[in-house]
Amino acid sequence: MTIDGAVFIVVLVITLALFSYALVRRIQYMLVGVPEWRFDQPVRRTAGFFWFVFGQRKLFKEKVGVIHFFIFWGFIVIAFGTLQIIAEGIHPGFAFPWTESYGFMFAKDVLSLIVEAGLVVLVYIRYVYRKSRLEPSGEAAIILGLIFFLILSEFFYSATSWALDYMPGRDGAFVSAALGSVFAGGSETALHVAGHILWWIHVVLLLTFIVYIPMSKHMHLIMCPVNEWFRNLKPRGAQIVALDLENEDIEEFGVSKVEGFTTKQIMDVYACAECGRCTDNCPANLSGKELSPKEVMTKLKDHLEERDRAARAAKKAAPEGSDAAGKVEQKQLIGDVFSPEEIWACTTCYSCQEQCPVQNEHINKIIDMRRSLVLDQGDFPAELQLALRNIEKNANPWGVGNQNRANWAKDLDVPLTGSAEPAEYLYWVGCSGAYDDRSQKVSKAIVTLLREAGVSFTILGKDEKCCGDPARRIGNEYLFQSLAQENVETLNALGVKKIIAQCPHCLNTLKNEYPQFGGEYEVIHYTQLFADLLAQGRIKLTPGAPVKIAYHDSCYLGRYQGEYAAPRKVLKAAGVSIVEADKNRTKSICCGAGGGRMWMDEEAEHRVNEMRTAQLLEKQPDAIGVNCPYCLTMMEDGLGTIGGHDTVKVYDLAEILVQRLASTPAAAAEAALAAEAAPVVAEPVAAPEPAEHVAKADAEASEASATTDIEA
Amino acid sequence: MNIVVCVKQVVDTEAEKRLDPGSWRLDRSVDAVLNPYDEYAVEEALLIKEAGEGNVTVLCMGPEEADDAIRKALAMGADDAVLVSDAALAGSDVQGTAYALAEALKTMTYDLVVFGSRSTDGESGCVPAAVAELLGLPLLSATAKLEIAGATAKANRETDSGYITYEAALPAVVSVIKGINEPRYPTMKGILGAKRKTVDTKDAAGLGLDASRIGLAGAKTKVTTARVAEARKAGVKIEDDGSGAKKLVDFLAGEKLV
Numbered sequence: 001m002t003i004d005g006a007v008f009i010v011v012l013v014i015t016l017a018l019f020s021y022a023l024v025r026r027i028q029y030m031l032v033g034v035p036e037w038r039f040d041q042p043v044r045r046t047a048g049f050f051w052f053v054f055g056q057r058k059l060f061k062e063k064v065g066v067i068h069f070f071i072f073w074g075f076i077v078i079a080f081g082t083l084q085i086i087a088e089g090i091h092p093g094f095a096f097p098w099t100e101s102y103g104f105m106f107a108k109d110v111l112s113l114i115v116e117a118g119l120v121v122l123v124y125i126r127y128v129y130r131k132s133r134l135e136p137s138g139e140a141a142i143i144l145g146l147i148f149f150l151i152l153s154e155f156f157y158s159a160t161s162w163a164l165d166y167m168p169g170r171d172g173a174f175v176s177a178a179l180g181s182v183f184a185g186g187s188e189t190a191l192h193v194a195g196h197i198l199w200w201i202h203v204v205l206l207l208t209f210i211v212y213i214p215m216s217k218h219m220h221l222i223m224c225p226v227n228e229w230f231r232n233l234k235p236r237g238a239q240i241v242a243l244d245l246e247n248e249d250i251e252e253f254g255v256s257k258v259e260g261f262t263t264k265q266i267m268d269v270y271a272c273a274e275c276g277r278c279t280d281n282c283p284a285n286l287s288g289k290e291l292s293p294k295e296v297m298t299k300l301k302d303h304l305e306e307r308d309r310a311a312r313a314a315k316k317a318a319p320e321g322s323d324a325a326g327k328v329e330q331k332q333l334i335g336d337v338f339s340p341e342e343i344w345a346c347t348t349c350y351s352c353q354e355q356c357p358v359q360n361e362h363i364n365k366i367i368d369m370r371r372s373l374v375l376d377q378g379d380f381p382a383e384l385q386l387a388l389r390n391i392e393k394n395a396n397p398w399g400v401g402n403q404n405r406a407n408w409a410k411d412l413d414v415p416l417t418g419s420a421e422p423a424e425y426l427y428w429v430g431c432s433g434a435y436d437d438r439s440q441k442v443s444k445a446i447v448t449l450l451r452e453a454g455v456s457f458t459i460l461g462k463d464e465k466c467c468g469d470p471a472r473r474i475g476n477e478y479l480f481q482s483l484a485q486e487n488v489e490t491l492n493a494l495g496v497k498k499i500i501a502q503c504p505h506c507l508n509t510l511k512n513e514y515p516q517f518g519g520e521y522e523v524i525h526y527t528q529l530f531a532d533l534l535a536q537g538r539i540k541l542t543p544g545a546p547v548k549i550a551y552h553d554s555c556y557l558g559r560y561q562g563e564y565a566a567p568r569k570v571l572k573a574a575g576v577s578i579v580e581a582d583k584n585r586t587k588s589i590c591c592g593a594g595g596g597r598m599w600m601d602e603e604a605e606h607r608v609n610e611m612r613t614a615q616l617l618e619k620q621p622d623a624i625g626v627n628c629p630y631c632l633t634m635m636e637d638g639l640g641t642i643g644g645h646d647t648v649k650v651y652d653l654a655e656i657l658v659q660r661l662a663s664t665p666a667a668a669a670e671a672a673l674a675a676e677a678a679p680v681v682a683e684p685v686a687a688p689e690p691a692e693h694v695a696k697a698d699a700e701a702s703e704a705s706a707t708t709d710i711e712a
Numbered sequence: 713m714n715i716v717v718c719v720k721q722v723v724d725t726e727a728e729k730r731l732d733p734g735s736w737r738l739d740r741s742v743d744a745v746l747n748p749y750d751e752y753a754v755e756e757a758l759l760i761k762e763a764g765e766g767n768v769t770v771l772c773m774g775p776e777e778a779d780d781a782i783r784k785a786l787a788m789g790a791d792d793a794v795l796v797s798d799a800a801l802a803g804s805d806v807q808g809t810a811y812a813l814a815e816a817l818k819t820m821t822y823d824l825v826v827f828g829s830r831s832t833d834g835e836s837g838c839v840p841a842a843v844a845e846l847l848g849l850p851l852l853s854a855t856a857k858l859e860i861a862g863a864t865a866k867a868n869r870e871t872d873s874g875y876i877t878y879e880a881a882l883p884a885v886v887s888v889i890k891g892i893n894e895p896r897y898p899t900m901k902g903i904l905g906a907k908r909k910t911v912d913t914k915d916a917a918g919l920g921l922d923a924s925r926i927g928l929a930g931a932k933t934k935v936t937t938a939r940v941a942e943a944r945k946a947g948v949k950i951e952d953d954g955s956g957a958k959k960l961v962d963f964l965a966g967e968k969l970v
Contacts, residue, residue, distance in 0.1 A: 245900070253900045375900040385897045393724050393745055401726035402743065478900060 004196075005090030008203060015207040022214035023222070026270055029304040036262030038230045045229050052228045058357040061586070062277070064125065065357070067118040071147070074115035078151065081108045082206060085157060088166075089199050105172030112151045113175060119148045133276030133294075139216050146209045153202040159183055160195035220273040224358045227271035230264055231359040236350060237512030237560045240367060243375075243477045254371025254475060256333055258303060261365065268360040269304070272297040278352035278362060281583075283590040284345035288606045291345035293352035293362040296338075300365075303337045334369055334377075343369045344381060347608065348473050348595035349555040354586050370475030384474055387599035391479060395465035396431040397599055406461035408433070408440040412447055415458045417494050423456040426496045428510060428523075430503035431466050432629030438636065439502075439629040445654040446502060446526050452661060453538040455529070457500065463490050469505040472513070474596035481517070484509075488519035499523045504556035504628045505594070512560075525557055527627050527653055531566040534573040540662040543575045549656070550579050550621035552612070552635065553588035554628035567627050570653050574660050579619040589615065593630035613638030617648065624650045713766035713860070715757040716822045717790065718813055718843070719750040721774050721781035722833040729833075735928060736935035737803055738833055746781040749828025751895035752888050754785045757826050759893060760860055767791050769820065773801060773812050779911060786906035787898035793909065794820070798916040803928025806834075810842030812926060815919045817847060824865065827887040829854055840887040850880035853887045 038045075051057055056072055059065030080098055087094045098104045123144055126134045134140070155175050162170070162180025171177050183191060213221055232239050243253060255261055278293035279285050285292050307330045314328035331337055346366045353361060373380045374388075390399030406416070408429075417426055427450065433443040450457055465483055472480035487510075491499075499521050501507035511523035533539045549571060557563050564585045571578050583589050592608025602608070613635055616624050624639075626632050632652055639645035651659075658664065723729055727743035746754075757768045770785040770793040772778050782793045796816050804812065817825065825847075830837035844851035852858075856875070857868035863882045868875045870889065898906075916926065924930050950959045964970045 248904060374897070378897050378899040378902075380897070382894065388897065393743070394726050399726060401724075401728060403728045478903065 002090065002092065004199070008086070008090060011203075011207060015210055018211045019214060022211070025308070026214055026219065026304075029308060030263050030266045030270065032259045032304075033261045033263040033266045034259075036264040038233070038264065041233055044233060045231070048231065049225065049229045052231075052359070053225045056357075058359070061355060061357075064121075067121060068357075070111065070114045070118055074111040074118075077104075077108050077111050078115070078154070080104070081154060082150075082202075085154065085199065085202060088161075089203070099170060102172035105170050106174060107172075109155075109173050109175040112155065116148060116151055119144055133280035135274070135276070142212065143209075143216065143218055146205055146212070150202065150205045150209065153198050153205060155179060157195055157198035157202055160191045160198060164188065164191050164195065217272070217274045219270045220358060223267060223270040224273065227267055227358055227360070230267065232361055235512050236353075237508040237556070238515070239361070240364060240472060240513070242481070242516050243371070245478055245481060252372070253375035253477070254373070255365075255368035256372040256376065257330070258300065258307070258333055260333075260372075261300075261368065265361070265365055265368075266300070266304070268358075268362075268365075269297050269301045271358040272301070272360060273358060274298060275357065277355040277357065278360075281351040281355045281587060281589075283347055283349055283351070283592060283608045283611070286589070287592070287608045287611050289341070289345040290339060291342045296342075296362050296365055297360065299337050303331060303333070307331065334372060338369065340373070340380075343373065344600065346595050347555070347590045347592060347597045349590035350559040351555075351587070351590070354559050367473060367475060370473075371477055372475075374475035375478060380475070381600055383600050384596060387596070388471060388474065388476055388479060391466050391471055391483070395483070396435055397466065397470060398431065398435050400435045402465075403462050405429075405434045405464060406459065408435075408443055409447070409459065409461075412444065414447060416461045417458040417463070417496070420458050421456075422495075423458045424498060425450075425455060425457040426491070426494075426499045427457045427459050428467075428499050428501045428506055429459055429464065430501065430506040430629065432633075433502045434464070436629060436633065438632060439652075442629065442632070442652040442654050443502060445652065445658040446500075448658050448661070448664075449526075449530060449533075449539060449654060450500075452540075452663060453530075453533040455533070460490065460494075465490075467506040467509040468513075469509045470596045470599060472509075473594070474599075484514055484517045484519070488514055488517045491519055491521065496521060500526050500529055502526055502629070504554050504561070505630070508556045508560050525561070525563065525566070525627070527557070527570050528563060528566045530654070530657060531569040531573075534570065539657065541574060541657065541660040542662045544660040547576050547622040548579050548620070549576045549623050549625040549651075550581060550616040550619045551584075551625045552581065552591070552616060552631055553585055554626065554631050555588070555590050555594055557627050558588055559586060567625075567653055570657065571625060574656050576625075576656065578625075579621050581615050581619060583615060591626075591628070591631040591634035593634050598630055598633070607638070607641070609634035609638040610642050613644070614642055617642075617644055621648060623648060623656075625653055625656060626650060627653050713760065713764060713824065714820075714822045715760060715766060715768045715824045715826060716771050716817060716820060717750070717753050717757045717768060717785065717826045718839075719754065719770055719772045719781060719785055719828070720747045720831045721745070721772065721778040722747045722831055725832050731938050735803060736938050737928075740775065740777070744777060744780060746784040747828055747831045747833075749830055749832065749888075749890060750781075750785070751788070751828070752890060752892050753826045753828045754788050754790060755893045755895040756858060756886075756888050757824075758789045758896070760824070760858075764860075766823075769794060769822075771813065771816055771820070772796070773804075773809060773816075775802075782911055783906045784898070786909050787902040788896055789898075789902055793911045795911050795913045796915075796919065797913055798921075800916045800921075800923060800927050803931060804926050805931035805933045806836050806838045806842055807932055808926045808930050810839050810846055812916075812919070812921060813839070814843050814846035815921055816914060817843070819914075819919065823863075823882045824860070825849070825883070825885045827885065829887045829889045837887075840885055844885040847885070850884045851887070852878050852880055852884060855886050855888045856892055858886060858888065858892065 056065065056069045059068050084096050084099050087096065125131045126140060127136050130136060156179065158173055158176030159179035160183060162176050163183040163186065213219060244250065252260065274294060276294050282291065282293050310328050310330060334340065334343065343366055346363065348363050350363065353363060387397040390397050394400060394402045396402070415423070427446070429443050432439040465487055467487065468480040468483035471483065499510055501510060501523055504525060507523055507525050510521060514521070530539065551567065551571060553564060557567070568578060589612045590608060591612055592602070624635050626635060632650060635650045636645070639648060639650065721744050723738060723740060724743040724745045725748070730739040731737065732739065754770070760766065761768050768790045770782055770790045772782050772793070773796040776797055778795060778797070782795060786793055794816060796812055801812060825843065827840040840853060841851055852865060852867035854869050855867040856870040859866040865880050865882055865884050865886060867878050867886060869878065916923070948963060950956055950963070961970070
């Protein structure tokens with residue numbers, strides 16, 4: 001062994017000790033949480049692990065993700081080259097078998113070049129172009145610099161080896177070879193010294209990088225793969241964890257201290273690479289509110305370090321053997337680390353988690369803190385108290401008398417479940433469809449269409465209660481569970497099997513959350529049913545005016561159920577042309593009403609609905625198409641405040657269908673009018689949509705679904 | 713400071729109310745809730761307790777089902793509860809109710825008795841006054857702001873033209889109006905704690921009530937009839953076709969409003 005080798009080993013041991021210390025400390029931080037280790041479905045977990053880690057599948061949602069893909073694979077290949085460099089420094093002449101392979105050496109240099117080029121692009125994006133989601137931080141600069149010079153030093157070191165003819169048969173490393181041939185005529189001593197220095201530069205950079213990993217956002221190199229394996233495998237709509245409210249030993253409901261989070265919830269913090277994709281797509285953040293999902297992770301990470309430092313300092317300051325140690329006044333999670341404004345800004349739209357490349361779960365952390373505010377501290381916005389009291393007393397957030405729930409259907413003679421012949425479907429109207437004037441029109445349209453198609457259905461009337469979606473997302477698990485239990489009891493007693501939901505929020509709760517309470521039903525959204533009925537020819541339409549509809553994907557039908565196709569099929573069948581917002585499907589922006597936000601005040605300058613409405617208006621549509629009563633309200637309000645309601649209307653998809661129903665005189669008249677006005681453009685019903693943007697959007701959708709299919 | 717809050721269970725404001733055509737008594741089996749005005753009374757008592765020391769007891773007269781309303785008050789943070797319940801009390805009018813409550817209060821220790829200004833079903837608003845009279849205590853009614861200083865209660869009463877400040881020595885009866893505070897939302901701890909508490913139930917015999925002063929038979933007033941208010945008629949809609957202003961003026965003049 002050379003002297004260099006001996007020194008190197010000493011330095012390596014110190015490096016590994018520092019690395020382990022930093023890593024173990026962070027693992028200890030993680031372990032302050034309530035134990036949660038997900039070991040179920042190991043095969044699926046492992047398959048996903050390869051798909052997401054080695055396949056880098058979630059990174060391809062953005063084009064720039066391809067750079068990460070090459071850096072990731074470049075790292076793995078280059079590591080083998082680095083092993084060789086270290087080995088030959090310790091034991092000159094030693095060669096690993098892979099260094100004899102022309103292919104490997106060639107691949108290594110190709111990847112090295114791609115990584116270097118990629119790094120230049122990344123530096124440009126972060127520091128020159130200043131992409132909004134990325135911080136031009138020193139930490140990122142250190143990491144980018146370390147990687148860049150690590151590769152550069154390898155190239156030059158290998159070049160000296162090549163020039164000194166130490167690299168027989170390694171011509172595959174074409175970059176080093178090319179550089180080496182330039183140096184080949186130089187003095188042997190100079191080359192030798194230069195090689196020596198370059199070797200040390202390379203090694204020091206490498207060791208610095210290793211120590212820096214656990215101390216920086218590059219902890220994700222270690223924790224992201226672990227996090228991928230432990231990812232949430234439940235359906236997206238079933239990921240909120242039920243609290244055990246019967247257990248009288250529980251002293252605290254919700255999470256007010258970081259120790260209240262689970263180990264997995266804290267693990268997220270270390271998997272986070274601070275890429276900012278979450279914040280970049282967060283409706284609360286985009287509308288100028290305080291919440292940033294990325295900061296949910298980074299603030300927690302900083303808090304963990306801070307409380308550990310404070311505890312250590314207190315221990316040091318306390319006299320020997322006293323109890324005072326460990327009893328240090330720590331920052332409050334709610335108030336000190338996170339402001340109530342941040343906690344209440346979330347619409348639970350799931351975009352942060354959809355975009356997150358490392359499968360972090362932001363929403364449950366926010367709901368856990370809301371639970372603490374609502375269930376434990378009784379400290380939350382007055383408007384929400386009103387909505388919750390209304391739900392408690394009259395089973396709907398508006399607080400209209402429960403006995404009036406079926407008033408909207410008074411003239412329609414819709415049979416009530418139980419008092420009529422058993423029907424195939426239960427039509428779950430939801431609070432909006434039952435009480436909101438505007439949504440009642442949608443409910444009526446759905447009844448017309450169901451009758452047109454000859455679908456047998458009943459409604460629950462006053463036996464239907466709020467599904468509990470807002471209560472649960474506001475953090476009132478107690479109210480949610482009592483509603484869920486009552487509804488499940490009603491549905492089970494009536495032997496309900498199949499449910500058509502009008503509201504995507506009801507859909508999600510009935511389908512994904514009621515199984516936790518013994519309610520197992522086949523629940524579909526009405527757009528899904530109508531897409532089928534239209535395909536079967538059970539609903540016949542007449543072409544209407546060739547209107548341009550800007551279709552808005554709701555979060556709870558889109559991201560939560562992955563249903564992007566059915567509503568578009570419905571629109572196509574209606575013969576309208578669909579214009580897509582720039583942010584559509586998985587990247588659609590929430591209307592602003594989810595997560596209980598429907599019932600909260602929103603400052604005039606930070607309204608999500610105005611932002612989203614403006615995005616849709618950019619496409620100059622004749623109307624906006626929605627599939628959710630919340631979106632309907634929010635888009636109409638948006639048009640009301642930013643202007644445009646004189647020329648642009650908001651329609652629910654069911655209304656668009658009814659307008660074109662062949663059997664209604666209104667549709668026939670409209671069709672005649674349309675044919676007269678624009679005989680050329682009027683398209684035959686269900687004709688293939690010729691518009692280019694639709695086809696393109698569909699291609700995007702299939703690509704998007706490819707990345708999520710494995711989780712479906 | 714011992715505070716007793718008198719509460720009532722009522723049928724929810726939004727619920728469809730049904731009266732028994734024989735006795736004109738309200739069917740209390742549907743959508744029963746804690747009288748919303750009493751929530752302010754409970755909150756006010758809790759605020760006074762939290763500002764110093766003391767105990768808040770809820771006193772309710774009603775059927776056994778009134779337990780739900782009592783639990784709500786307990787969940788908000790009241791310490792104890794007494795339910796006066798007896799079939800013989802059913803149908804009591806203002807004086808019968810006040811008599812029963814006053815007799816119950818005589819068995820309890822208190823410095824302050826707090827009421828909501830009225831119930832949303834009976835709407836008489838007289839029970840606090842009647843109770844004060846029966847106990848020979850000062851009454852601070854329609855209180856919009858309450859301060860307790862030592863053995864004195866100071867109350868602001870809101871009138872159409874301003875505030876009047878009153879003072880009374882404790883023990884006293886106070887009735888509070890909507891808006892005096894923001895009633896708290898019960899926490900989980902409160903709800904679970906309320907479930908575990910026992911409600912002290914007393915019947916007419918236990919309180920030694922005079923049967924001739926309570927119930928439908930003992931009522932000094934009699935309901936002769938009750939009917940549902942007519943639904944409001946749809947308003948007149950004036951479309952502006954250029955003559956809108958004239959039509960508006962004509963309408964207002966026709967109604968003798970201008």
